[in-house]
Each structure stands twice: as C-alpha cells, then as structure tokens.
Amino acid sequence: MYGKGLRPLSLITAAAVALTLAAALFWAPNDAYLGFLQKIFYVHVPLAILTLCGFVAAGLMAVAHLRTRDPRWDMRSYVAIHISLIFGVAVLITGSIWARGAWGHWWVWNDPTLVSFLLVMLLYATYQPLRFAIEDPERQARYASVFAITAGAFVPINFAIVRLAPAYVHPRTLSNISGNLPGRMQVVFYLALFAVTLLWITLWRFEMTAKHVAAQLRQLQNLVGEASDEAPARRSAAPSLTHAGSVS
Amino acid sequence: MTRPRSAAVVVALLRAQLRLELRTFESLPAMCLFSVTAFLLFHFGLDVDSLSGNLASGVLWVTLLLAALLAINRVYVADAEQGGFDAFVLSPAERSTLLLAKILVLLIYLVVVELVAVPAFAILLLEPSLWQAMPSMLGAIVLGDLGIAVIGALVGALAVRTQARDLLGPLVSLPLLVPVLLGVARWTAPLFDASRAGAVALRWPLVLALYDAIFGLIAFSLFDFLLED
Numbered sequence: 365m366y367g368k369g370l371r372p373l374s375l376i377t378a379a380a381v382a383l384t385l386a387a388a389l390f391w392a393p394n395d396a397y398l399g400f401l402q403k404i405f406y407v408h409v410p411l412a413i414l415t416l417c418g419f420v421a422a423g424l425m426a427v428a429h430l431r432t433r434d435p436r437w438d439m440r441s442y443v444a445i446h447i448s449l450i451f452g453v454a455v456l457i458t459g460s461i462w463a464r465g466a467w468g469h470w471w472v473w474n475d476p477t478l479v480s481f482l483l484v485m486l487l488y489a490t491y492q493p494l495r496f497a498i499e500d501p502e503r504q505a506r507y508a509s510v511f512a513i514t515a516g517a518f519v520p521i522n523f524a525i526v527r528l529a530p531a532y533v534h535p536r537t538l539s540n541i542s543g544n545l546p547g548r549m550q551v552v553f554y555l556a557l558f559a560v561t562l563l564w565i566t567l568w569r570f571e572m573t574a575k576h577v578a579a580q581l582r583q584l585q586n587l588v589g590e591a592s593d594e595a596p597a598r599r600s601a602a603p604s605l606t607h608a609g610s611v612s
Numbered sequence: 613m614t615r616p617r618s619a620a621v622v623v624a625l626l627r628a629q630l631r632l633e634l635r636t637f638e639s640l641p642a643m644c645l646f647s648v649t650a651f652l653l654f655h656f657g658l659d660v661d662s663l664s665g666n667l668a669s670g671v672l673w674v675t676l677l678l679a680a681l682l683a684i685n686r687v688y689v690a691d692a693e694q695g696g697f698d699a700f701v702l703s704p705a706e707r708s709t710l711l712l713a714k715i716l717v718l719l720i721y722l723v724v725v726e727l728v729a730v731p732a733f734a735i736l737l738l739e740p741s742l743w744q745a746m747p748s749m750l751g752a753i754v755l756g757d758l759g760i761a762v763i764g765a766l767v768g769a770l771a772v773r774t775q776a777r778d779l780l781g782p783l784v785s786l787p788l789l790v791p792v793l794l795g796v797a798r799w800t801a802p803l804f805d806a807s808r809a810g811a812v813a814l815r816w817p818l819v820l821a822l823y824d825a826i827f828g829l830i831a832f833s834l835f836d837f838l839l840e841d
Binding site: 428474483484486487493494495498499500502503505506509510511513514518519521522525526528 | 672690725770771773774775776777779780783784786787790791795815819823825826830834837840841
C-alpha cells in the first residue's frame with residue numbers, strides 16, 4: 365500500500381532534480397560578486413528550508429500521534445526527522461563551502477542563521493539516542509513524540525531569538541527575491557525549491573515503504589515460525605509498528 | 613473520591629522534595645561546590661585575575677547553567693527509582709502539579725546556588741562592583757532561573773526513565789537552554805562592564821519572558837504524556 369505511486373513520483377523527482385541542476389548550471393547567470401560559487405545557493409537554501417519544514421512537520425505528526433495513539437504517526441514523525449537530519453548535514457556542508465567562498469572562513473559566528481541551524485541540528489542529534497535509550501516500544505514512541513513536539517516548536521523560536529543578536533551577514537534569500545534577485549535566478553531558485561521538496565517527499569515515502577515492508581515481513585516470518593530460531597530482537601531506535609500487541 | 617486542591621498537592625510535593633534534599637544533600641552542596649570550582653577553573657584556564665563585560669557575564673551564566681544540569685539530572689531520580697511516579701499516577705492529583713512542584717524545586721535550588729555563586733563570583737573574578745547593578749541583575753536572575761527551571765523540569769522527566777539519563781538530560785536540555793543563556797548573558801554583560809558604558813537593551817528581558825512563557829506552555833501541555841505508565 366505504501367509503495368503505491370512511488371515509481372512515477374521517483375521519475376518526476378529525478379526529472380525535476382536533473383532539470384534544476386541543468387538550469388542552475390547552464391541557464392542561470394553567474395553572480396556578479398561570487399561568480400560560479402553562488403550556484404551552491406540553489407542547493408543550499410532549498411535544502412535548509414526543507415530541513416526546517418521537515419522538523420516542524422515531524423512535530424505536527426507527533427501531535428497527531430499523541431492525539432490518536434496510532435503508531436503509524438510515530439513512524440511518520442520518525443522518518444521525517446531521519447530524512448531532515450540527512451538534509452541538515454548536507455546544509456551544514458554546503459553552507460560551510462559557501463561561507464568559505466563568500467566570507468573566507470569555513471565557519472562564521474556572527475551569522476545567526478548558521479548558528480541557529482547548528483543548534484537545531486545538535487538538538488535533533490539527540491532524537492535517536494533518546495529513542496534508543498528507551499526499551500518499551502510504546503513509551504519510546506510517546507517520549508519521542510514529546511521530544512519531537514518540543515523540538516519542533518523550538519525551531520522557529522530559536523531562529524527568531526538568535527536573529528536578535530546583532531550584526532548578521534547572512535544573505536536574506538526571501539527578501540532578496542522580493543528585492544533584487546534577477547529574474548532567471550528567481551525562476552531557478554523556485555524550481556530548485558520545488559525539486560528539493562519532491563526529493564524530500566520521495567525519500568520519506570521510500571523510507572516509510574521500507575519500514576512497512578520490513579514490519580510485514582517480520583510479521584509473516586513470525587506466522588510461519590521462521591523467526592523463532594533467530595536471536596531475540598535487539599533494542600532499536602526505530603519504531604516497531606507492532607507494539608499494539610499483534611505480534612510479540 | 614474528591615480531587616485534592618492543586619495548590620495543596622503542589623505544596624505537599626514541594627515539601628517532600630525539599631525534605632528529601634535536606635536529608636540526603638544530593639544536589640545543593642554539589643551545585644554550590646561545582647560553581648566555585650568552575651570559577652577556579654576559569655581563573656586558571658583563562659589565566660585572568662578579574663573579568664568584566666561579556667566575558668564576565670558569559671563565565672557566570674555558563675557556570676550557573678552547568679550547575680543547574682546537576683539538579684536537572686537528579687530532580688526526578690527518587691520518583692523514578694523509588695516508586696514516586698507510580699504512587700503519584702495512582703493518586704487523584706492533577707498530573708501537572710508534579711511539573712509545577714519540580715519547577716519550584718529547581719527554582720529554589722537555583723536561588724540557593726546563586727546566593728553562594730554570585731557573591732563568590734563578585735569576590736573572586738568580577739572586576740566592577742555588583743551593587744549598583746543589583747536591581748537589573750535580580751531581574752535577569754529571576755527570568756533566567758525560570759527558563760532553566762521550566763526546561764529542566766520537562767527534560768528531566770523526559771530523560772529520567774531512559775537508560776542513559778545522565779547523558780541524555782544534558783544533551784537534550786543544553787540546546788534548548790542556549791536561548792536562555794543568550795538572553796541572560798547579553799542582558800547582564802553591560803552591567804558587568806568596567807566603565808558601565810553600555811545600556812541594557814530592553815529586548816533581552818522581553819525575549820527571556822517570552823521564551824519562558826512559551827516553554828512553560830509546552831511543558832504543561834506535554835508533561836501528562838510522560839507520566840502515563
């Protein structure tokens with residue numbers, strides 16, 4: 365059920381990413397100051413937006429989990445944080461490269477966006493250790509949701525507060541767009557945002573499908589008694605989907 | 613069974629926790645000792661005899677924050693290990709009273725630690741006198757402590773029944789406490805300035821109050837879910 369429509373979605377995503385890369389590399393003009401390096405902007409900024417939106421979405425999914433007690437919502441929240449963490453590492457790497465090119469340093473402390481992003485990443489880096497440290501799957505899911513909601517609320521607040529610290533130098537993408545980002549750059553930026561959004565959704569769907577297939581497989585193995593001679597299930601950070609009691 | 617009045621429950625929980633602390637002395641002496649030791653560490657580590665401005669403000673608040681972690685790690689341990697959670701969940705009391713009691717306990721701990729640590733800091737490391745800055749300093753202490761206590765009471769409950777609570781408590785709470793640190797440290801930095809040149813920016817009290825209020829709402833709306841088993 366989860367694999368439905370995954371193939372066309374993957375094809376559209378691959379096409380959108382390819383089109384974006386082509387447009388960014390060959391069609392968009394080079395930046396007057398930064399030259400070719402500025403093109404990393406089409407990767408970096410959409411990735412950052414999607415990372416943060418993914419974290420907030422994971423918080424909303426966790427709200428749904430606590431309201432409905434449906435373990436599938438916990439799984440969705442878990443996978444959303446998982447994908448966003450991977451995107452976030454890419455954001456830090458591309459951001460560092462950009463900072464090195466634009467400002468001459470790999471890391472710049474007086475830029476609140478960079479600092480608050482690192483802070484958010486450090487917070488979410490504790491999500492999986494937290495899950496891993498709780499053995500009971502039901503409590504693991506509940507505590508993880510409490511964490512996901514708290515952290516999801518922390519994301520926008522943190523950005524607002526760190527922004528108040530004076531002397532920031534980060535280019536404000538969205539105000540740039542309304543202001544003086546030239547036409548082609550603007551088109552490519554929105555195209556990139558669209559492509560990266562599709563990429564996030566596709567990866568999320570793939571991971572969800574894999575988790576569900578694995579859970580179904582385990583269930584079937586238990587039914588035919590194949591799993592009985594294996595080692596007992598290890599402690600895991602991943603939601604199990606079977607803690608409703610259907611499969612022990 | 614009639615539901616007991618929440619205020620009475622909070623007072624009872626608070627008294628129990630404080631009595632426990634007075635009998636075992638698990639947290640407070642360690643926090644005070646840690647703060648003074650940390651000032652020594654900064655003295656030797658930074659190789660300075662006196663501090664002022666940003667550096668003084670940062671040293672003081674980082675020390676208090678790290679001292680608070682000691683209490684955040686311990687404030688629920690007795691409840692988790694000696695059946696306090698189970699007894700509390702079985703009782704007809706509102707669940708959020710436990711959170712409120714823990715916030716108040718942490719606030720009391722922090723105030724006691726500050727009664728030791730702030731004068732010690734003023735004597736050992738701070739260059740300008742603290743007396744003139746006292747009213748604004750008190751405001752920073754109140755709002756800063758409130759933020760630490762609210763986040764500590766929530767994260768402490770989240771971490772205490774995990775296998776690595778001594779690690780997870782600090783790892784989860786420190787990023788959440790960075791905005792509090794930013795607020796109080798920037799607030800008090802001009803107070804510690806040798807020339808008293810800088811004025812206190814009004815935005816830091818506002819930011820701290822807003823942050824405390826938001827995390828208070830989050831903590832009270834989520835705490836029930838941590839107590840369900």
